[in-house]
Amino acid sequence: MDVNLLFKIAGIGILVAVIVQLLRQNGREELATIAAIAGLILATMLVLSMIASLLETVRRTFSLY
Amino acid sequence: MRNLLLLSLALFIPFLFLENSEEAQDGVDALLKTVDLSEWDDLFRELDVDGTEKPSDYLHEIAQMRGQPFSTSVGKLQEQLLPSVRPAVIRTVLLLGIAVFGAALNGLSDDSAIGENARTAFRITASGIVLVMAFMEIRTALHMLTTIDRVTEILLPAITGFLMLSGMTNTAALLPASYMLLSELVMKTITSCIAPLAVTGGVMLVLDAGSTGKLASAGRVLHRAAKWILATACSLYMVITTIRSVASASADGLLIRTTKIAAGSIPAIGSLLTESVDVAFQCLHFVRSALGLTGCLVLLLAVLKPLLSTIMTCCSFRASAMLAEPLSGKQYADLLRGMGDTLHILMLCGSSATAMALLMIAPVFGSVGGV
Amino acid sequence: MERLVLIALIGSVTAMQMRSVRQEYAVLIGGATAAFLLADTLIRVTGLSDVFLRACGEYGVPSALPGTVLKILGIAYLTEFGVNVSKDAGQHAVAGTLEIGGKLLMLSCSLPAVVSLLETGAALIREAAP
Numbered sequence: 001m002d003v004n005l006l007f008k009i010a011g012i013g014i015l016v017a018v019i020v021q022l023l024r025q026n027g028r029e030e031l032a033t034i035a036a037i038a039g040l041i042l043a044t045m046l047v048l049s050m051i052a053s054l055l056e057t058v059r060r061t062f063s064l065y
Numbered sequence: 066m067r068n069l070l071l072l073s074l075a076l077f078i079p080f081l082f083l084e085n086s087e088e089a090q091d092g093v094d095a096l097l098k099t100v101d102l103s104e105w106d107d108l109f110r111e112l113d114v115d116g117t118e119k120p121s122d123y124l125h126e127i128a129q130m131r132g133q134p135f136s137t138s139v140g141k142l143q144e145q146l147l148p149s150v151r152p153a154v155i156r157t158v159l160l161l162g163i164a165v166f167g168a169a170l171n172g173l174s175d176d177s178a179i180g181e182n183a184r185t186a187f188r189i190t191a192s193g194i195v196l197v198m199a200f201m202e203i204r205t206a207l208h209m210l211t212t213i214d215r216v217t218e219i220l221l222p223a224i225t226g227f228l229m230l231s232g233m234t235n236t237a238a239l240l241p242a243s244y245m246l247l248s249e250l251v252m253k254t255i256t257s258c259i260a261p262l263a264v265t266g267g268v269m270l271v272l273d274a275g276s277t278g279k280l281a282s283a284g285r286v287l288h289r290a291a292k293w294i295l296a297t298a299c300s301l302y303m304v305i306t307t308i309r310s311v312a313s314a315s316a317d318g319l320l321i322r323t324t325k326i327a328a329g330s331i332p333a334i335g336s337l338l339t340e341s342v343d344v345a346f347q348c349l350h351f352v353r354s355a356l357g358l359t360g361c362l363v364l365l366l367a368v369l370k371p372l373l374s375t376i377m378t379c380c381s382f383r384a385s386a387m388l389a390e391p392l393s394g395k396q397y398a399d400l401l402r403g404m405g406d407t408l409h410i411l412m413l414c415g416s417s418a419t420a421m422a423l424l425m426i427a428p429v430f431g432s433v434g435g436v
Numbered sequence: 437m438e439r440l441v442l443i444a445l446i447g448s449v450t451a452m453q454m455r456s457v458r459q460e461y462a463v464l465i466g467g468a469t470a471a472f473l474l475a476d477t478l479i480r481v482t483g484l485s486d487v488f489l490r491a492c493g494e495y496g497v498p499s500a501l502p503g504t505v506l507k508i509l510g511i512a513y514l515t516e517f518g519v520n521v522s523k524d525a526g527q528h529a530v531a532g533t534l535e536i537g538g539k540l541l542m543l544s545c546s547l548p549a550v551v552s553l554l555e556t557g558a559a560l561i562r563e564a565a566p
Contacts, residue, residue, distance in 0.1 A: 005468060006443075007450075009465050009468060010453070013457060013458050013461035014454075016458060043464050044464060051471045054472075055514075057475045058474075058478060058510050058514060059510075061485055061506075062507060063485070063489070063503055155494075159488070162487075179516060179538050179539055180516075183511075186545070186546040190549040191505060193549045193556065194492065194502060197498070197552075197556055201496060261561070264565075265561050265565075267560075268560055272553070272557065
């Protein structure tokens with residue numbers, strides 16, 4: 001729940017971009033698409049964990065329950 | 066009531082023989098120390114005064130105030146009543162907090178439509194909270210008005226009976242007429258006309274705070290009407306009582322001085338509180354008779370705590386309105402000031418009713434025990 | 437405060453970078469940054485709301501009212517966050533629907549408060565003028 005998470009997401013994004021580029025050069029289009037989707041899911045899960053902690057804080061602060 | 070009469074007789078006798086001398090003061094003081102204060106507790110229980118603190122706890126202090134300079138009396142009074150300041154401060158901070166939370170919503174950008182809705186919804190809910198917080202205090206103030214009425218009603222037969230016993234039939238005849246005037250002109254007007262106007266105006270101001278719409282201006286008009294009616298009723302009462310007292314009492318320099326002070330302070334309504342307290346304490350100083358003193362003391366004690374709590378709440382609402390103005394804009398300031406104005410009018414009602422009742426009791430006894 | 441501004445700057449710049457590489461990551465980074473900033477700010481405010489609730493309870497205000505007040509605040513901020521992130525991703529339809537949902541939720545929260553406000557006003561007037 002700190003700045004490193006942002007860099008992790010950015011790192012995943014760059015990694016995925018590189019992998020997709022490599023796979024496309026080698027002519028494996030479908031693998032490239034699968035890698036892109038996998039990277040997206042991973043990053044989204046990370047973001048969701050951050051949003052979950054945000055919702056928990058909001059629930060505690062405003063007693064929304 | 067019979068005990069009250071006996072107690073007052075016991076206090077009166079030294080005055081009769083040793084008026085205006087140091088021995089009289091000392092004698093009455095010594096008598097007060099030996100008086101059984103549980104009598105007073107029964108009386109106050111009968112009057113249904115706020116039962117959490119017995120008046121006998123601070124009765125000694127107040128009784129010692131006679132003959133002392135005004136500042137000492139006020140100092141002693143402050144000691145007893147200062148603990149009610151802290152809740153008022155907390156209440157001010159709480160109201161201010163509501164306004165600040167409302168101001169936080171101004172942080173939502175203006176072009177997001179949800180900001181407007183959020184602000185409106187928040188203001189309405191905050192109005193609900195403010196109204197509920199003022200509810201208990203308004204109820205206390207209204208109860209105080211009925212207490213004043215009942216105290217004067219209870220004191221009246223005792224005082225009249227005593228006057229008849231001591232042969233002052235003129236003043237004895239005057240007193241019920243004064244009381245009728247007091248209850249009809251002042252108390253009835255207050256309880257059935259001024260208080261409802263004030264409360265209705267307050268509710269209107271809270272519902273429609275901040276805008277210049279019809280409801281808010283109607284509320285303001287009601288408040289102004291309430292203040293005007295109060296001023297008129299009190300002035301009328303003071304004038305009539307003065308004329309009657311001068312006509313029916315003996316030409317006592319003390320009596321005329323007392324009633325002149327009373328008549329001279331036809332109130333500008335804003336300063337009515339200081340005037341009435343001033344008048345009340347000056348009357349207390351001039352009153353010789355123990356029965357008059359007893360009546361005044363009883364009335365003051367019964368009324369002091371609710372009046373003070375109303376004053377504190379009014380001050381806290383007004384202070385938070387003043388502080389909220391720069392922080393969260395006009396709406397919240399108007400909301401809080403509306404309730405503050407209502408409590409202010411109720412406080413004026415209470416203090417002027419007390420002053421009128423004291424004026425009914427005190428000048429009658431200006432001439433007793435002397436000339 | 438400085439920490440928050442720094443994080444906001446870093447997040448925005450990183451998101452901008454990712455936009456040229458893979459666009460969806462820009463939205464994710466933006467959303468994560470905004471979530472982090474909001475959560476960090478609210479943590480400091482938690483104490484205030486507790487004190488507020490307790491003080492209201494002391495003065496005999498029924499606990500539904502201050503609870504509603506805080507709920508309205510929370511719904512407003514959350515909806516604002518979601519709408520802005522959706523708009524960043526270019527999905528105005530989603531943003532608009534979320535906004536409507538937020539408005540409806542706020543109004544339905546404040547309805548009982550409106551009713552109780554009117555009831556208290558009527559009770560006061562009835563008390564003063566029997």
